Amino acid sequence: MASDLRPGGRTGQGRTVPAVRFAERVRDGTSFRRDQLGFLQWAVRTHGDVLRFRVFGLPMIMLNHPEDIYRVLVENRANYDKDALLYRLVRPVLRDGLIGSPGGEPWQRQRRLMQPLFRPAVVARFAATMTDETTRMLDRWERDHPRGAVVDVHRDFGELALRIVNRSLFSARVGDAARDFAAAFTEANDILGRFFTFPFPPLSVPTPAHRRLRRAIDRMDAFIASFVRRRAAEPSDEPDLLGLLMEAADERDGSRMAAEQLHHEVLNLVVGAYETTTNALSWIFWLLASHPEEARRLTEEADRALGGRVPGFDDMARTPYARWVVEETLRMYSPAWQFMRRAKGPDTIRGYRVPARAHIYLNSYVLHRHPDLWDDPDSFVPERFSPERSQGRHRHAYMPFGGGERICIGQHFALTELHLVLLTIARRYRFTLPPGRPPVRPEPLITLHPRGGVPLEVWPR
């Protein structure tokens, strides 16, 4: 593969993509492994919007222009699949679920089956779960924390996001059993997170950590299997995604999902939903605590729209500022900050040659700070998402949920959750930064974490 990317490679047409050379990295003192975000920003500043470099020894072509991203994700999508490093690494865990499925007919069938469950009208059924779990968290805060106490909200938001996705999947009756599932999931997620910073040896090698991962996956599988059995025997009175998944029938041939596939999809939904929403919530409240004027505007909007009520699904349309806060946070700290594709055959992008089997690297953290696309990109300005200011923006200049046919299936679910959790909290609490602490920095793991958590002073209003 490496030889295909060198000048004179056999496939594709056009010029060779400019490479980040080892010598210039040394000269400028930057490296992907030491400081990924710094390295990537330096690389596009130095080489422009199409460039290549190596990740764990594997050559990548990075695209940082909306037109080129559109080419890969939409216009010439048939030429690109997800049989790429990032997803190969997690296949032993996610198996045949949507996230890491390479593509083609098996993915299309699954997506067809599952897409209807994530329409806004269906997501609306889970609004009460989202606000109810948030209210419980706030009640615990009220009980456990004196006014102005410093709380690591990141930890609590992790628990909240997991409760919301578990209850949406398995209904409230899952009760205490969900705790065991959550514990196994958290353990698997931690091991996987560490693995991603240095993905050697492969997960198939039975190191002690990989054996623990295997056991955690077995526990999750057993939980899902027992819940599916129970769920089939006695239907739930609260709507849940598991029931909808079990009933989902392919519009083409009426067939349902096989039991094993169902397991994989449930796991993929929890993995897709958990860390991404946790991180998004943490960044939202850290940004608000750092920007009192924007926080005040949000609180005023929430008070005006809700008049003291717990928000419902319909309140989202009445609270545009809250939506802009969510969107601006996802611009600045896009939790799913990088993704990849693999070229099946050769292509030409911006006059550059893309050989068959090349890895394509897309990074929303860098794209969302492109100075040609965003005014003052390092500043938190929710109004930039107002309809007036959004006019004329390229569709692929903003892609916290990816783009094209593999766009996040849970995006309405996530946007609803973030919006409603934000309103529910803003009604009852405000936040300030504990004095003397340095700003929270992003840590690029599988998702973009706030390094060291998000300690904030929490004040009941």
Ligand code: HEM
């Ligand atoms: C703020 C929250 C979220 C963010 C930022 C996010 C981001 C993303 C991105 C960027 C992708 C596409 C990756 C790629 O093209 O390689 C994706 C795919 C996916 N996400 Fe999300 N996601 C979020 C929440 C959720 C939730 C709540 C769920 C489930 C309830 C979910 C389930 C999935 C699944 C199953 C896929 C794979 C879809 C497919 O390939 O057909 N995500 N997500």
